[in-house]
Amino acid sequence: MGDWEGVRLHVVTGKGGTGKTTVASALAIALATGGRKVLLVEVEERQGLAQLFDVAPLEYAEHRIVPAAGGGEVYGLAIDAREAMYEYLGMFYRLGRAGRALDRVGFVDFATTIAPGLRDVLLTGKTYEAVRRRKDNGEYVYDAVVLDAPPTGRVTRFLDVNTAVSSLARVGPIHRQASAITSLVHSPRTVVHVVTVLEEMPVQETVDAIAELRAAKIPVGAVVINQTRTPFLSADDLAVARSGQLNRSAIAESLRAAALPDTDAFVDQLRQEASGHAKRIDLENDARASLEGLGRPVYELPHLTGAIDPTALYEFAELLNGQGAS
Amino acid sequence: MTARRRRPHLDVDHLIDDPRTHIVVCCGSGGVGKTTTAAALGLRAAERGRQVVVLTIDPARRLAQSMGLNELDNVPRKVTGVDVGAGGGLDAMMLDMKRTFDEVVEAHTTPDRARQILANPFYQALSSSFAGTQEYMAMEKLGQLRRRDQWDLVVVDTPPSRSALDFLDAPERLGSFLDGRLIRLLGGPARTGGKAYRKVFQAGFNVVTGALTKVLGGELLRDVQTFVNALDTMFGGFRERAEQTYALLQRPETSFLVVAVPEQDALREASYFVDRLSEEAMPLAGLVLNRLHVGDAGGISEEQAVAGAERLEALDGHELTASLLRLHADRLAAAAHDRRTAERFSAAHPDVPVAPVQALPTDVHDLEGLREIGRLLAG
Numbered sequence: 001m002g003d004w005e006g007v008r009l010h011v012v013t014g015k016g017g018t019g020k021t022t023v024a025s026a027l028a029i030a031l032a033t034g035g036r037k038v039l040l041v042e043v044e045e046r047q048g049l050a051q052l053f054d055v056a057p058l059e060y061a062e063h064r065i066v067p068a069a070g071g072g073e074v075y076g077l078a079i080d081a082r083e084a085m086y087e088y089l090g091m092f093y094r095l096g097r098a099g100r101a102l103d104r105v106g107f108v109d110f111a112t113t114i115a116p117g118l119r120d121v122l123l124t125g126k127t128y129e130a131v132r133r134r135k136d137n138g139e140y141v142y143d144a145v146v147l148d149a150p151p152t153g154r155v156t157r158f159l160d161v162n163t164a165v166s167s168l169a170r171v172g173p174i175h176r177q178a179s180a181i182t183s184l185v186h187s188p189r190t191v192v193h194v195v196t197v198l199e200e201m202p203v204q205e206t207v208d209a210i211a212e213l214r215a216a217k218i219p220v221g222a223v224v225i226n227q228t229r230t231p232f233l234s235a236d237d238l239a240v241a242r243s244g245q246l247n248r249s250a251i252a253e254s255l256r257a258a259a260l261p262d263t264d265a266f267v268d269q270l271r272q273e274a275s276g277h278a279k280r281i282d283l284e285n286d287a288r289a290s291l292e293g294l295g296r297p298v299y300e301l302p303h304l305t306g307a308i309d310p311t312a313l314y315e316f317a318e319l320l321n322g323q324g325a326s
Numbered sequence: 327m328t329a330r331r332r333r334p335h336l337d338v339d340h341l342i343d344d345p346r347t348h349i350v351v352c353c354g355s356g357g358v359g360k361t362t363t364a365a366a367l368g369l370r371a372a373e374r375g376r377q378v379v380v381l382t383i384d385p386a387r388r389l390a391q392s393m394g395l396n397e398l399d400n401v402p403r404k405v406t407g408v409d410v411g412a413g414g415g416l417d418a419m420m421l422d423m424k425r426t427f428d429e430v431v432e433a434h435t436t437p438d439r440a441r442q443i444l445a446n447p448f449y450q451a452l453s454s455s456f457a458g459t460q461e462y463m464a465m466e467k468l469g470q471l472r473r474r475d476q477w478d479l480v481v482v483d484t485p486p487s488r489s490a491l492d493f494l495d496a497p498e499r500l501g502s503f504l505d506g507r508l509i510r511l512l513g514g515p516a517r518t519g520g521k522a523y524r525k526v527f528q529a530g531f532n533v534v535t536g537a538l539t540k541v542l543g544g545e546l547l548r549d550v551q552t553f554v555n556a557l558d559t560m561f562g563g564f565r566e567r568a569e570q571t572y573a574l575l576q577r578p579e580t581s582f583l584v585v586a587v588p589e590q591d592a593l594r595e596a597s598y599f600v601d602r603l604s605e606e607a608m609p610l611a612g613l614v615l616n617r618l619h620v621g622d623a624g625g626i627s628e629e630q631a632v633a634g635a636e637r638l639e640a641l642d643g644h645e646l647t648a649s650l651l652r653l654h655a656d657r658l659a660a661a662a663h664d665r666r667t668a669e670r671f672s673a674a675h676p677d678v679p680v681a682p683v684q685a686l687p688t689d690v691h692d693l694e695g696l697r698e699i700g701r702l703l704a705g
Binding site: 208 | 355356357358384386387389451499503507508537538540543544545546587589590591592625626630631633634635637638641644645646647648649650651652653654656657659663687688689
């Protein structure tokens with residue numbers, strides 16, 4: 001059993017460029033391992049999942065995108081605020097003609113792009129519905145839902161929809177919908193995982209986002225460190241490289257043994273690269289220490305050269321499972 | 327690096343030294359270093375003699391501190407430690423979108439009405455949480471800074487939007503909403519024109535307000551209606567302002583810099599942005615390609631480095647150099663990857679000048695770091 005027993009909604013966030021869509025996808029595969037059924041949801045209308053899995057653009061409908069080991073299945077859904085609005089109007093209000101009239105005067109535009117918080121209520125509302133949906137026999141349709149959420153800077157506001165709309169809709173249907181979402185998001189059935197890389201700004205944003213989530217009483221899940229690299233040099237060599245004292249003549253001698261040019265310029269180039277590498281490793285170690293200080297499970301995924309393809313996602317899923325994700 | 331055919335070089339110094347350049351907009355997807363680029367460019371321009379103000383939207387704390395900004399107070403502050411020997415100067419500010427919105431309201435209506443609007447719950451939510459408000463207010467503030475005669479160069483960083491294009495569209499969207507049909511409807515039948523018009527309109531109006539009450543609830547609808555009625559005198563103003571700023575962005579005094587890193591997603595966004603700017607006849611100066619790994623000229627190839635490392639690993643006593651060669655091969659591989667990615671962009675956009683900025687081992691936290699980025703930007 002993994003770290004997230006009883007969790008039904010896994011929200012994945014991270015600073016832009018850290019690979020949160022990759023991690024969300026790998027996590028979905030990891031959670032589906034062993035015959036479970038998992039829904040992977042995107043809300044940013046950028047078709048990131050279709051690109052990553054190399055499948056046709058996802059629609060506003062749940063389709064199976066990939067299998068997982070042991071008979072598991074990952075379904076994908078791209079939530080579109082406009083479609084969600086139509087569905088919402090149809091489902092809750094049975095608005096036929098009036099619904100179309102609302103569209104004509106620009107209400108759907110208003111609700112999906114301008115009205116503060118309404119867009120987020122629509123996006124999270126659909127996710128909420130998928131989390132709670134049951135089959136006729138009473139079992140949940142999905143064993144877990146993974147949400148590829150907005151980046152760290154916006155995630156708390158995105159999830160805390162009730163706060164956003166409460167000043168606005170104090171009673172009424174939007175208020176009820178927002179309250180239902182809020183109680184799920186603040187319950188132990190939800191966790192928010194934060195993806196980062198070992199660089200200063202993303203780490204700082206991770207620390208800030210976790211503080212914000214905690215202040216909003218939203219459960220924090222794991223910190224996922226993406227794109228980690230093993231140092232090329234041993235700890236001893238790194239220490240020497242850091243101080244710029246790597247032995248020139250020894251390097252030149254080895255280069256000759258390797259039948260490579262042993263010019264001073266090349267030797268110095270290698271020494272310089274080593275010292276840059278040592279500084280980088282120091283920064284990464286500091287960053288790792290501050291992430292570990294957050295008191296959450298930390299998962300690491302290695303840097304891969306080249307584009308991430310579906311095969312890499314399975315590899316990442318296995319690594320996540322090996323570190324306790326499920 | 328070997329000279330590359332077809333890719334024109336972006337001459338950053340020429341851009342910021344040109345007295346006809348008054349606005350530089352840095353745009354691109356999240357996490358590519360837009361704010362850092364804006365700050366570095368502002369500092370460089372100031373130290374080369376321009377009177378510069380940098381408008382940042384949501385800077386990382388350390389970066390803000392590197393310019394001496396510790397609070398978000400919507401007021402430009404002098405940056406200390408700038409070399410003013412060339413007669414320039416640097417101010418910097420962080421955008422407070424709610425305060426900027428409040429100021430727009432106050433400037434366009436009577437104090438009484440302004441108080442009513444500012445106290446309205448719908449206005450409060452709109453001005454502090456609608457994602458597009460940030461884009462709109464960034465453009466509004468840009469216009470204000472430009473109109474003041476205090477600076478001759480405004481460098482602005484764009485909001486961390488869902489997509490890089492949002493900041494071009496959101497002001498228009500908010501402007502059309504505030505001046506549009508829906509808000510007139512919400513304002514109640516009294517606002518919708520003459521008697522005859524009202525008669526024709528009434529039936530449709532009832533259907534719509536009925537549906538709205540059902541969806542939003544009566545209370546929210548009343549808030550929106552009060553807001554709309556209080557906003558009376560400002561109709562037309564919002565869209566007009568959005569259009570003015572849009573026109574300002576199209577003038578030759580403005581230059582757009584699209585910022586990206588050599589990764590597929592960031593460059594895809596950059597491509598969209600470049601295409602969009604050209605469709606809208608917006609003046610594009612070029613692409614800033616941050617965090618570029620560079621391989622050195624005249625060295626050995628990646629394959630040679632790997633082969634050398636393998637040879638040494640089979641021997642005893644050469645562990646250090648073997649790992650140095652592995653590190654070197656990795657650097658060459660990263661440089662080759664970045665070069666291929668950048669070339670793909672240039673093949674699709676052969677006319678877009680590019681300023682490559684080499685990756686630094688550490689992040690920027692002070693003016694010296696920004697200066698270094700500025701030097702790399704200038705090539």
